[in-house]
Amino acid sequence: MARPQATPESPGSRALVVDLIRSAGPISRVELTTATGLTQPAISLIVRKLLDDEVIVEAGTVPSTGGKPRRLLDINRRARHGVGIQLGFESVTLVATDTNGGVVARERLPGVGDDEPAGVIERLAESMRAFMTAADIPTASVQGVAVVLPGPMRPDPDTVIEAPTLPHWREVALRSAFEAALHMPVLVDNDASAAALGEFWSRGVSRYSSFACVYIGSGIGAGVVADGALFRGSSSNAAELGHITVDLAGPACFCGNVGCLEVIAAPRVVVAKALAEQNLARTLELDERATVAQNWEVLSRAAVEGQPLAAALVTESARAVAGAVLTLANLFDLDEVVLSGPGVATAGSIFVREVRAAMGRAFARNAHPTAVELSINPTDSAAIGAAALTLQGQLAPGHGPALRFAGP
Amino acid sequence: MARPQATPESPGSRALVVDLIRSAGPISRVELTTATGLTQPAISLIVRKLLDDEVIVEAGTVPSTGGKPRRLLDINRRARHGVGIQLGFESVTLVATDTNGGVVARERLPGVGDDEPAGVIERLAESMRAFMTAADIPTASVQGVAVVLPGPMRPDPDTVIEAPTLPHWREVALRSAFEAALHMPVLVDNDASAAALGEFWSRGVSRYSSFACVYIGSGIGAGVVADGALFRGSSSNAAELGHITVDLAGPACFCGNVGCLEVIAAPRVVVAKALAEQNLARTLELDERATVAQNWEVLSRAAVEGQPLAAALVTESARAVAGAVLTLANLFDLDEVVLSGPGVATAGSIFVREVRAAMGRAFARNAHPTAVELSINPTDSAAIGAAALTLQGQLAPGHGPALRFAGP
Numbered sequence: 001m002a003r004p005q006a007t008p009e010s011p012g013s014r015a016l017v018v019d020l021i022r023s024a025g026p027i028s029r030v031e032l033t034t035a036t037g038l039t040q041p042a043i044s045l046i047v048r049k050l051l052d053d054e055v056i057v058e059a060g061t062v063p064s065t066g067g068k069p070r071r072l073l074d075i076n077r078r079a080r081h082g083v084g085i086q087l088g089f090e091s092v093t094l095v096a097t098d099t100n101g102g103v104v105a106r107e108r109l110p111g112v113g114d115d116e117p118a119g120v121i122e123r124l125a126e127s128m129r130a131f132m133t134a135a136d137i138p139t140a141s142v143q144g145v146a147v148v149l150p151g152p153m154r155p156d157p158d159t160v161i162e163a164p165t166l167p168h169w170r171e172v173a174l175r176s177a178f179e180a181a182l183h184m185p186v187l188v189d190n191d192a193s194a195a196a197l198g199e200f201w202s203r204g205v206s207r208y209s210s211f212a213c214v215y216i217g218s219g220i221g222a223g224v225v226a227d228g229a230l231f232r233g234s235s236s237n238a239a240e241l242g243h244i245t246v247d248l249a250g251p252a253c254f255c256g257n258v259g260c261l262e263v264i265a266a267p268r269v270v271v272a273k274a275l276a277e278q279n280l281a282r283t284l285e286l287d288e289r290a291t292v293a294q295n296w297e298v299l300s301r302a303a304v305e306g307q308p309l310a311a312a313l314v315t316e317s318a319r320a321v322a323g324a325v326l327t328l329a330n331l332f333d334l335d336e337v338v339l340s341g342p343g344v345a346t347a348g349s350i351f352v353r354e355v356r357a358a359m360g361r362a363f364a365r366n367a368h369p370t371a372v373e374l375s376i377n378p379t380d381s382a383a384i385g386a387a388a389l390t391l392q393g394q395l396a397p398g399h400g401p402a403l404r405f406a407g408p
Numbered sequence: 409m410a411r412p413q414a415t416p417e418s419p420g421s422r423a424l425v426v427d428l429i430r431s432a433g434p435i436s437r438v439e440l441t442t443a444t445g446l447t448q449p450a451i452s453l454i455v456r457k458l459l460d461d462e463v464i465v466e467a468g469t470v471p472s473t474g475g476k477p478r479r480l481l482d483i484n485r486r487a488r489h490g491v492g493i494q495l496g497f498e499s500v501t502l503v504a505t506d507t508n509g510g511v512v513a514r515e516r517l518p519g520v521g522d523d524e525p526a527g528v529i530e531r532l533a534e535s536m537r538a539f540m541t542a543a544d545i546p547t548a549s550v551q552g553v554a555v556v557l558p559g560p561m562r563p564d565p566d567t568v569i570e571a572p573t574l575p576h577w578r579e580v581a582l583r584s585a586f587e588a589a590l591h592m593p594v595l596v597d598n599d600a601s602a603a604a605l606g607e608f609w610s611r612g613v614s615r616y617s618s619f620a621c622v623y624i625g626s627g628i629g630a631g632v633v634a635d636g637a638l639f640r641g642s643s644s645n646a647a648e649l650g651h652i653t654v655d656l657a658g659p660a661c662f663c664g665n666v667g668c669l670e671v672i673a674a675p676r677v678v679v680a681k682a683l684a685e686q687n688l689a690r691t692l693e694l695d696e697r698a699t700v701a702q703n704w705e706v707l708s709r710a711a712v713e714g715q716p717l718a719a720a721l722v723t724e725s726a727r728a729v730a731g732a733v734l735t736l737a738n739l740f741d742l743d744e745v746v747l748s749g750p751g752v753a754t755a756g757s758i759f760v761r762e763v764r765a766a767m768g769r770a771f772a773r774n775a776h777p778t779a780v781e782l783s784i785n786p787t788d789s790a791a792i793g794a795a796a797l798t799l800q801g802q803l804a805p806g807h808g809p810a811l812r813f814a815g816p
Contacts, residue, residue, distance in 0.1 A: 154775045162774065210641040226639070233618040233634070233741020237772035244735040248655060257734065257769040326665065327652040331739055333641020361665040364645035366570065367562045 013038060015228065016207075017046050018055065018075075022100060023204045026059045026072035047073060054079040055099065075100045080143045083132075083184075084386025085124065086191055087112060087149040088217065089165045090291045092124065094131050095383035096142075099391060101201050103384060105135035111291075117172045125181035145184050146386035147174065148191040150219060152237045160188065164254050165219065189389060191215065191382040192239065192341075193230055196223025197392065198385025199338045199375060209335040213375075214241060214325055215382065216343030216351070218268045218292045220261055224332050231332075241324055242266065265320035267296040267343045270313050274299050280309045293342060300347035311350075318351045322358035329370050330363045340375035341382070348374040421446060423636065424615075425454050426463065426483075430508060431612045434467045434480035455481060462487040463507065483508045488551045491540075491592075492794025493532065494599055495520060495557040496625065497573045498699045500532065502539050503791040504550075507799060509609050511792060513543030519699075525580045533589035553592050554794035555582065556599040558627060560645045568596065572662050573627065597797060599623065599790040600647065600749075601638055604631025605800065606793025607746045607783060617743040621783075622649060622733055623790065624751030624759070626676045626700045628669055632740050639740075649732055650674065673728035675704040675751045678721050682707050688717045701750055708755035719758075726759045730766035737778050738771045748783035749790070756782040 013036070020035055021027055027035075033043045050056045059074035077098040086093040090111040096104050109127055112120050132139065150163050158173045178186040196213035205211050207228030215221045220242035224231040231238050242262035243255045250259025263269060271292050275281050284302050286295050302310035325337060337355065344351050352374050359370045375381050421444070428443055429435055435443075441451045458464045467482035485506040494501040498519040504512050517535055520528050540547065558571050566581045586594040604621035613619050615636030623629045628650035632639040639646050650670035651663045658667025671677060679700050683689050692710050694703050710718035733745060745763065752759050760782050767778045783789050 152772050152775055210646075226641070231634070231639075231740075233772075234743040235741055235772050235775040237775055238618075238739065238741035240738045240741075240771045243738050243771045245654070245731055246656065248731065255769075255771055256773075257771070323653055323656065327735060328739065330648045330651050331646065331736065332639075333643055333646035333648075335642045361663075363648045363651045363663055363665070364560050364641075364643050365664075367560055367643040367645055 013042065014046055014050070017043070018050065019207065019228070021050075021056055021073055022075050025056075025074040027074075028062065028070040028072055030070060032073075077102065079141065080391065081137050081141050082143050082387035082390035083128070083145045084194065084383040084388070084390070085128075085145060085147045086194075086383040086386060087147055087166070088191075089113060090218065090293050093380055093383040094128065095380060095387050096132070096135055096137055097384060097387040097391070101198070101384070101388050101391070103380070103387075105131060105137065106380060106383075107131050112166055112169070114168065116168055117174075117177065121177050121181045124178075128182060139184070142184055144390035145178065145182055145186045146194065146389045147178055147186060147188050148194040148382055148386040148389075149188075150192075150217075150221060151190045151240060152235075153188070153190065154235065158188075187389065189386065190221065190223070190236060191217070191386075192221030192241075193223040193232075193236070194385035194389050195340050195375075195382040196225055196239075196385065197230055198381060198388045199340060200225040201388050201392075202376070202384070203338070203373075205336060210332050211336050211338075212239070212325075212328055212332060212334050213338045213340050213381075214321070214328070214355075216267065216321070216339070216341040217382075218296075218343070219266045220321065220324075220343075222328060224328075224334075226332070239328070241328055244324055244327060246320055246324055261320060261324045265317040265324075267317075268292045270317045271295045271299060274310070274313055277309060280307075283307070284310065296343065297346055300345075303347050303350060314347050314350055315354065318347070318354040321351060322354040325355050326358040326361060329359060333364055334370050335368060336371045336373070338373050338375055340378045342379045344374060345378045348378065420636075421450070422454055422458070425451070426458065427615065427636075429458075429464055429481055430483050430609075433464075433482040435482075436470065436478040436480055438478060440481075485510065487549065488799065489545050489549050490551050490795035490798035491536070491553045492602065492791040492796070492798070493536075493553060493555045494602075494791040494794060495555055495574070496599075497521060498626065498701050501788055501791040502536065503788060503795050504540070504543055504545055505792060505795040505799070509606070509792070509796050509799070511788070511795075513539060513545065514788060514791075515539050520574055520577070522576065524576055525582075525585065529585050529589045532586075536590060547592070550592055552798040553586065553590055553594045554602065554797045555586055555594060555596050556602040556790055556794040556797075557596075558600075558625075558629060559598045559648060560643075561596070561598065562643065566596075595797065597794070598629065598631070598644060599625070599794075600629030600649075601631040601640075601644070602793035602797050603748050603783075603790040604633055604647075604793065605638055606789060606796045607748060608633040609796050609800075610784070610792070611746070611781075613744060618740050619744045619746075620647070620733075620736055620740060620742050621746045621748050621789075622729070622736070622763075624675065624729070624747070624749040625790075626704075626751070627674045628729065628732075628751075630736060632736075632742075634740070647736070649736055652732055652735060654728055654732055669728060669732045673725040673732075675725075676700045678725045679703045679707065682718070682721055685717060691715070692718065704751065705754055708753075711755050711758060722755050722758055723762065726755070726762040729759060730762040733763050734766040734769060737767060741772055742778050743776060744779045744781070746781050746783055748786045750787045752782060753786045756786065 056073050057076040059072045061069035061071050064070045077100045080099050082097050084095045088111050092109040094107045158175045160174050175186050175188050192215035195215045199213045211225045213223050222239040222241035224239045243260045245259045246261045247259035253260035253263045303314035356372045464481050465484040467480045469477035472478045485508045488507050490505050492503045496519050500517040502515045566583045568582050583594050583596050600623035603623045607621045619633045621631050630647040630649035632647045651668045653667045654669045655667035661668035661671045711722035764780045
């Protein structure tokens with residue numbers, strides 16, 4: 001990517017400095033000057049503002065050659081917290097992170113299921129209060145709450161139009177309903193986008209990389225980070241990997257398209273296939289009344305352990321995903337792909353193997369490789385990323401979410 | 409897209425002002441202040457610099473209510489020229505544009521064919537000199553020359569690694585060879601990317617749009633413009649639409665992938681199919697010794713005029729392209745797609761019809777529409793865009809090409 005010119009006044013400079021302190025801190029002002037290419041007065045100005053905003057703190061000194069000791073700067077980890085809520089049909093995950101993106105608390109709750117929004121939101125607000133008390137997180141330190149769920153969404157920040165896996169949640173004014181219940185600023189975003197941002201941050205990926213996170217839950221999504229910011233497109237509905245056609249002769253998808261990756265390869269589809277194989281279902285004790293996640297977990301474990309039919313079904317899914325990731329890599333000219341989401345928690349090795357093989361056919365493979373890795377915490381990745389989203393606007397203005405806090 | 413904050417020092421502010429003058433000029437400083445949201449001193453500063461750089465000129469006055477008349481500003485159209493060279497197997501197009509992107513000269517030359525690079529470059533340099541003399545373009549006014557051709561390319565600005573349609577041109581240090589022959593700064597870029605930038609400029613697309621240009625020559629490419637700049641990815645090989653798999657069971661592609669859009673739907677493939685249909689080939693007088701472009705032109709005209717088999721072949725190609733454009737729209741969350749390239753010069757209406765139909769299945773269709781239009785000059789689109797590329801770096805620093813001029 002073209003390296004943008006940094007000026008002290010541009011939001012990018014502040015973001016750059018925060019990123020450097022986060023990845024290389026404790027660090028001195030002199031080192032920041034060298035690393036950023038900004039002038040000394042510019043660095044002083046930005047650092048003073050960040051100290052005032054309590055985004056960073058002074059953290060000791062180091063001796064300097066022939067002068068006064070240099071004061072070191074570090075991220076102020078506990079000054080602010082971000083809270084992420086991943087809203088799913090089968091489970092809801094709450095995560096709180098410090099300013100550095102470190103997870104300080106986590107809780108898994110029952111999913112939304114067929115319940116009506118009002119009751120779910122009230123229940124969640126109750127859980128949140130208990131969660132924050134238990135983790136000793138003062139309300140005043142919470143920068144905001146990000147609620148993440150599958151798309152598509154409308155750019156209007158208040159409404160989710162169609163989350164096909166949450167049938168009762170269409171046309172709900174989600175942001176204001178959560179703000180009213182939580183008494184905190186709330187933003188609503190796509191779960192795969194949040195996971196992408198979280199992975200980008202926690203892995204310390206270069207802001208000059210073209211980076212993607214492929215998120216496999218019961219469905220399949222993705223997020224792309226380019227030039228250090230989420231690629232959002234027109235309406236924050238970019239990178240919908242689950243809804244690209246991978247088989248022209250494939251079945252119709254709920255999204256209105258045909259042969260989408262989701263209807264070919266999503267865990268919910270593969271689990272349905274496995275349940276239909278009576279011998280396999282009996283051998284593995286798959287249960288029609290269990291959740292997709294539970295059955296997928298059993299099927300994934302059997303696949304990893306070499307049960308032939310389970311391995312064939314999971315590998316078939318992984319190959320379809322790999323083909324779609326190759327399309328993503330060719331269109332975004334990717335340096336790096338991370339596979340994440342609960343869907344790869346157990347069978348991740350199979351998915352990594354197939355996606356790596358596909359990258360051998362990437363259009364620009366002679367220009368640069370495309371690295372393929374597995375998330376360190378695939379299950380909580382979207383909730384952690386959501387918490388990061390709430391902090392990003394504060395830490396790096398200009399690179400924040402398109403769906404901004406309106407404030408309570 | 410999130411609207412970035414503008415500050416007088418950021419390259420984005422200069423670009424914003426130039427864009428406004430280009431699209432709305434002649435325009436006064438007061439109007440610029442209102443339209444940009446920048447302060448009056450900031451606008452004064454930027455305008456003074458642009459006048460000094462001869463990017464803009466003063467262009468008369470308008471009366472003002474109760475004060476001295478307002479001086480108007482306009483783009484200095486003839487101060488600088490950009491020259492674009494589209495290098496193709498079958499034809500080479502030269503275009504010169506003024507600062508406003510207006511075409512001031514154009515010439516079509518025989519293609520590269522099977523000739524060796526050295527001879528072609530010498531011949532081209534000769535043609536360029538005659539071209540500039542005839543068009544009365546002083547050498548000193550030429551900002552630079554952009555040579556555009558199909559990918560993939562290496563980020564190293566001097567070398568094209570594989571232009572599969574130009575077999576003798578692999579591992580040629582293209583930029584320095586052209587600079588040595590032309591005695592002007594040269595940049596090398598992808599033809600579809602250049603077309604995308606040219607269409608973005610000439611159509612006055614909002615810099616907050618997610619915009620793509622799909623380019624059909626004898627092959628198929630694309631370029632994406634987001635936040636007012638070409639989306640380049642890791643190595644300027646982004647948006648390679650011709651090399652995404654559209655049929656998993658499809659034939660192998662020269663790129664190393666299988667079932668690529670190019671091997672299913674590119675004009676060179678459809679022409680080969682038409683030549684194999686002996687009745688059709690005889691009726692339309694298709695000629696095996698003619699170029700792909702010539703045969704495709706005949707086939708396209710027959711399709712538009714309703715010849716059933718020709719219409720079926722072209723429509724089949726257009727449907728495959730439409731499916732791939734839907735993938736592009738879903739991944740980049742596009743507002744607008746323009747179809748361009750010589751391949752749609754005659755049968756454009758068929759391609760527009762099929763792509764528009766596909767947009768009815770776009771994932772975010774309830775959030776926003778995706779407009780589909782045809783280029784005003786599909787045949788010269790890449791060469792015009794190339795000329796625009798040479799000027800962009802000057803007019804809007806920070807949004808210029810990744811492959812920058814090194815200077816002669």
